[in-house]
Amino acid sequence: MTTTSGSVTITDEFVTALADRAQQAEELRKLPADTIRDATDSGLLDLLIPRRFGGLEAPYPEILDHVRRLAHGCTSSAWTLGFYTLHGWITALFDEQAQQEAFAVRPYLAPAPLAPTGTAEPRDGGFTLSGRWSWATGIMQANWVMVGAIVTGDKPDAILALLPVSDARVEDVWHTDGMRATGSNDVVVENAFVPSHRTIRVRDLYAGRTPGAALHDNPSYRWPMVPALALLAAMPALGTAERVTDLYATRLSERVLAYQMVKQKDKPAARIRLGDARIRLRALRALLDGTVATIEGTLAAGETVDLRTRAQARLAAARIVHESKAVIGSLLEASGASVHFLDHPMQRARRDVDVLSGHVVFDHDEIREITGSLEIGMEISPFAMV
Structure with missing residues (x-):
């Protein structure tokens, strides 16, 4: 499978290379140079940079499917490449002079620890x-x-x-x-x-009222930042859950259960877990599509995305991660001890998503409380991440 949008192509070979380098990347504690090169060559890192600065200026939602696909290779690599790409979009929200200075360097690689510490x-x-x-x-x-x-x-x-x-x-x-x-x-x-x-x-970033939003005609630069960040950050978890489900499905036909001398596929409970995983992932993709469509429709109408919609988008992202983590846990629970060898992709997938889910934007209790409060007209903290 190859996904293409504009001048960005995520090939099966790119995804397979990420999988092949996953252990190396983990040992290096950074992306291998070949991965940065492949991402640059694919056009991904220029996806959300404005055309006037040599980028592709794609609609914001295009990044989501690319990052989800990359997670079929390596969760950590998909997360890092996704944020490099997203941060090109954030930089496009600054003053024009700042963009000229920053985008003069390519590939543009700008981490963004946002907490005001x-x-x-x-x-x-x-x-x-x-x-x-x-x-x-x-x-x-x-x-x-x-x-x-x-x-x-x-x-x-x-x-x-x-x-x-x-x-x-x-x-x-x-x-x-x-x-x-x-x-x-x-x-x-x-x-x-x-x-x-x-x-x-x-406050201007959160509301989508930045210098870049006024400078660029593309409504993608009026996306409010928290929904953009949260939905992007959820994609490695969703893509990883999809990959683990694929691995589990293949494993069912190959695995012979110890002391029983039957293939796991002959166990109804094992097939039930596979069916459950598939329908849960379909529901998450529908939730993602509906959330994106709501924001895109608001921006296309020339309107500002309100606080309640922003909170619902963050909740959708948190729910995607919460459910993806649960799907992965359920399938590993039924996969036996051999998936926990360090060279097996399923154990790495679980460890990566366990850590990923600790990101503050995915605090499931907090964002459910915020969304519920807004639903009934209660005030929320002015510092709430929405």
Whole structure:
């Protein structure tokens, strides 16, 4: 199978190469150079960059299917490549001058630890930025980086700042039991000057009212950030659950059950789990399609995506991850001990999705509470991630 949109082609060979390199990527704790090359050659990394800066300026939703497909090869690689691509879209929301500076470097590789764990002190023409940020996916091969910070002073605000990676240093802390190939180390910045044009207010990002939204006619640049981030981040989990289901289906015909001397396919309970997985995954894809269609329809009508719809989109993403993780768990539970050897893709899939699901955007309890509160007209925290 090959998926193509515009000038981006995700071939079976690309996906197979990710699977073949999965163990190497895990041991390196970053993407192999060949994977960066393949992603560049495919056009993926330019997918959401505006045409005026040499990108493909594809409709935002096109990234979702590509990343889902890549996860059939390697969850960690799909996550990292997906966020590199998404961060080209985020950069397109900055001031035009910032985009000119950033997109002059290709491939454009810019991690974005968004939590505002740094401080930005106002200065003439910009800010002095300091802080430490965790979860900087892809930082080991980055050329730019975006970080969240709290503006000091009488009127505190939160901003996203864009700076060359040479202004930061990397702390090697990414020693984890899953998602190892993402290389999500910490980033430290000490008193770096960031000009105003390379900053955006977080409230404008959340609402889809950024300088880039006004600069580019494409409605994709008016997508609110949290739904865009959450849905993209859910795709590696969904794609991985699909792959594990395929592996389980193949395994049914091959596996002979110890002490019973029958093939597992002859056990009704084993077939029930396969059927259950397939229908759950179909339901998740329908949920994804409906969520995307709602946002796309709103933007096509020239309207702003409201808070309630944004919360529902984040809930949809959290539900996709929650259910994908459950599907993977159910199938591994019925797959025996041999899938837990370190060279088996099913155990890596489980470890990766277990770690992936811990991302704050997938907090299932929190976003269900937020969505329910909005449903009945209650106020939510102004700091809620929606």
